[in-house]
Amino acid sequence: MQQVQNGDKVRVHYHGKLRSGETFDSSEGREPLEFTVGGGQVIPGFDQGVMGMSVGDKRTVEIDVQNAYGEKSSEMIIEFPKNQFPEDMNPEVGMQLMMNNGQGQQFPVTIAEVKEESVMLDANHPLAGQELVFDIELVEIVPASRIIMP
Template sequence: MQQQVKEGDKVKVHYHGKLRSGETFDSSQGRDPLEFTVGGGQVIKGFDEGVKGMQVGDKRTVEIAVDDAYGQKSQEMIIEFPKDQFPPDMNPEVGMQLMMNNGSGQQFPVTIVEVKDQSVILDANHPLAGQDLIFDIELVEIVPTSRIIMP
């Protein structure tokens, strides 16, 4: 009887992530498989749920609605930033991705969505926010957990 993936299992999967338009946004092709603990909060909720019950060698296509993926886009994550606070040698352009620091020193990615005369409009939403996602998943391995036996 083949083992099925359950909550708490460490698994390795190959995946191909697409948008509804068919555009690929991420794939493990040519890389090592993605390793994560099911239910451990390391991947989006819909991906966690999507691998449960799979057996090694299984392939499955999982459609993940926006709320189980990166959530809706939030207007609060759109930031207007004064141009004079950019480095003088930098020429901000729409589509550029930058790293910003928040008040507690954490870094997060932002994308320039508009350049005005005195300011730049930045979008700190996850690039996949507001999108339904489709993943083709192949279960490569359920990683055995080491059981420590005390003498």
């Protein structure tokens, strides 16, 4: 039976949980996740977790912080002046916003603290600093397309 190798395109169902057991994402009720193993499309620990699986296999994979979204970085905390928020917006801790970096790229931030004149925005990935647990089921190893040249 074929086993997943680096470079294979695969389709998986998954259930992602924190160490506490709290679910943060799942493919339940959706199409399976399709990605190329080793292609940088998923976190490194997820790539490693599917290696060697065969279609129909189920596996629980524990992923440490370094192979997930990394540690939280203090460099990703941004102090932003309150007077630059829209007038009708009342910033509150926990609010999620999209921010523009000035070069047209948008990225999500979460309000971490509201001060008198400024707001502290956290641009770390929401799962940074967390160890993750995934229940994975390999649904398919997608065959590579064969192109015949004359």
